């Protein structure tokens with residue numbers, strides 16, 4: 147046993163549907179705006195620019211049943227329901243036609259955001275970490291094993307009222323393309339999670355709100371804001 151000078155951090159992990167094993171979280175990659183129905187219907191090409199990536203710390207993940215307190219330092223705490231990809235394989239410069247071979251499974255996750263701090267960072271041309279990479283900012287469902295990306299509805303409600311209602315078919319960058327693009331920037335590893343962007347309808351959360359997010363074929367994530 148290594149003799150650490152301070153207590154070693156616990157390994158963040160998620161449960162797996164139909165299994166007693168858990169999925170160990172290595173890194174959490176996220177992609178920015180990825181639902182471009184409107185851009186496409188206006189004849190624009192939403193792939194003119196490469197996707198924007200940011201990260202959350204691995205221990206920002208909140209497994210099912212975990213607490214999501216109202217975070218520090220914000221007055222505008224937002225929900226973003228997302229399809230989450232869990233990787234069993236890795237590599238750099240993975241071609242898109244090989245990317246789905248790295249996938250362990252899929253989950254529903256919520257990219258919780260301190261929108262006011264993200265806005266200040268955007269205005270200042272500063273990094274997004276304070277807006278995106280804070281404690282408990284990545285609640286997730288259990289992981290549903292399977293390499294084929296799910297299709298269907300992606301929804302979120304607050305206290306039973308529908309707030310986000312999108313379709314996975316409206317993603318600009320596909321799961322395979324996102325994995326390929328991420329692997330041009332980082333060497334992906336087993337245990338990585340990738341949040342794939344949110345449809346429209348994002349908005350604020352308040353203490354006491356009951357949040358339920360569902361991604362068809364991937365999972366259901368729910369919590370009450372502390």
Ligand code: MN
Nearest residue numbers: 226257343344
């Ligand atoms: Mn997001």
